[in-house]
Amino acid sequence: MAKYSFTLLLLFCLAFSSCQTIEQIPIEYMMPAEINFPPELRRVAIVNNTSSVPDNKWIESDRSRKDDEIARAVAYNNGDAKIAAESLAEAIANENYFDEVIICDSALRANDKFAREETLTREEVKDLTESLDVDFLISLENLQLKATKTIRYIPDWSCYYGSVDVKVYPTLRIYIPKRKNPMLTIAPNDSIFWEEFGNTSSYVQTHLIKDSQIQQEASEFAGTIPVKHLLPYWTSATRNLYNNGSVNMRDAAVYVRENSWDKAFKLWEQSFNTAKSDKKKMQSAYNIAVYYEIKDELEQAETWALKAQELAHKIDKIDQRNKDNVDISEIPNYVMTSLYVVELQKRTAGLSSLNMQMNRFNDDF
CATH class of the missing domain: 1.25.40 (Serine Threonine Protein Phosphatase 5, Tetratricopeptide repeat)
Structure with a gap:
């Protein structure tokens, strides 16, 4: 609209x-915001409830080129949940909406042998809120990145153009101690974009943002995406x-x-x-x-x-x-x-x- x-x-x-x-x-x-937090919820902890991914490399899925493309690659990655959680905590703290925003440094499911999405139990929520001295939790539950990298020639400009478009999909849940189930689950998404121009396709390829930097910057960006869904903006x-x-x-x-x-x-x-x-x-x-x-x-x-x-x-x-x-x-x-x-x-x-x-x-x- x-x-x-x-x-x-x-x-x-x-x-x-x-x-x-x-x-x-x-x-x-x-x-x-999309959510109305009761006024008594004034102290919040941001926790990382994602599974540990030991070998978190980009998984390539498609190289099919479109008509005007010289090269194209699509790949997936789980992102860096630690970076995303820290970014989320910082973004929420910067809004000065809650009295205190705490980041829980420990990955709650670091010992998981298999990647899986699982909600916190009522006992876990109670223990965390008491130990961190907060009223409720905002938990990062999952993070997915989808990167599309393309290179094409632009005749009108007599140059090559490369771009990396990353779709970012964080999933969050909000937990309150007195509730058996999560108060809410939100799964917003957004995209972040990089580009490069050059006289040759090899120049563009070598000067485009590197995969490791994509993961880091996209994960930082992931933490900022949910804020306008959570807080007035x-x-x-x-x-x-x-x-x-x-x-x-x-x-x-x-x-x-x-x-x-x-x-x-x-x-x-x-x-x-x-x-x-x-x-x-x-x-x-x-x-x-x-x-x-x-x-x-x-x-x-x-x-x-x-x-x-x-x-x-x-x-x-x-x-x-x-x-x-x-x-x-x-x-x-x-x-x-x-x-x-x-x-x-x-x-x-x-x-x-x-x-x-x-x-x-x-x-x-």
């Missing part, structure tokens, strides 16, 4: 460029502002660049109340919605975004169009306002979870 929205956004920005000016501004806001986005069409809109744009949002708001509000055309009202309403979002007043932001959408619906004559065959370049106002309404509704939907997750800080965030 995100990719589709971005494509639409780009299209209508291009459609607008000839008749009006839109300015993009960066914003940051907090998103809720900050995300970056861009918002659009209309900054032309009247003296008020141009002056308000100057105030925005000076970070004087309240002064800009007064001009947009004045423009909305005095504008005679629906388009100017829509632009003012849209900017006011962005103002309220910047102020974290999401309910007001959504109200004004819906006003802008309603006006855009009228401007672009949506009711007169064939809904099964609509060219979005012909309805740029409605597309832009509708996308923003959706973004605000997503933020609003997650607000109750976010507030619950941040209650441990007594709203001081």
Whole structure:
């Protein structure tokens, strides 16, 4: 959905460029995690519950090349669970969400003769939480890496291009002493990427990242992947502002660049109340919605975004169009306002979870 929205956004920005000016501004806001930890869980230990892999080498599975490839190799590896667990502990500690984050250095299943995935028993969880003096455990249970290495020639650049794309699959479980079974299992995934250019394929091959370094860096990366699933996190986005069409809109744009949002708001509000055309009202309403979002007043932001959408619906004559065959370049106002309404509704939907997750800080965030 995100990719589709971005494509639409780009299209209508291009459609607008000839008749009006839109300015993009960066914003940051907090998103809720997928998990709501009870506020009494304040001290956590990160443990490594993976099996020991004595001969942890890359296992090659495929060398079938695609049409434009000179070389291709796919290989699998169990990663370095110790590095991943340490990275996970550091990443969680850096978020300052829990009072204390402890790393248990010992591999709990170092003596396993065969690699296998097995949950901790209730007794093991009780012993670990008591000995480490923590409220609960976050356990790394499994780690898998899949690396795809390719080399191809790029005629337009007269050079060779090599890449290594590693898919990283950590599995985590959360244990609480009073529960017989794990509180939750999560298995997020992500990818990490390296590339190299050169005049010959042999140069690219020798200068691409080495297998041992892939394992180390991908394992470090594995520890960072689960954090946004476990804890509230900050995300970056861009918002659009209309900054032309009247003296008020141009002056308000100057105030925005000076970070004087309240002064800009007064001009947009004045423009909305005095504008005679629906388009100017829509632009003012849209900017006011962005103002309220910047102020974290999401309910007001959504109200004004819906006003802008309603006006855009009228401007672009949506009711007169064939809904099964609509060219979005012909309805740029409605597309832009509708996308923003959706973004605000997503933020609003997650607000109750976010507030619950941040209650441990007594709203001081």
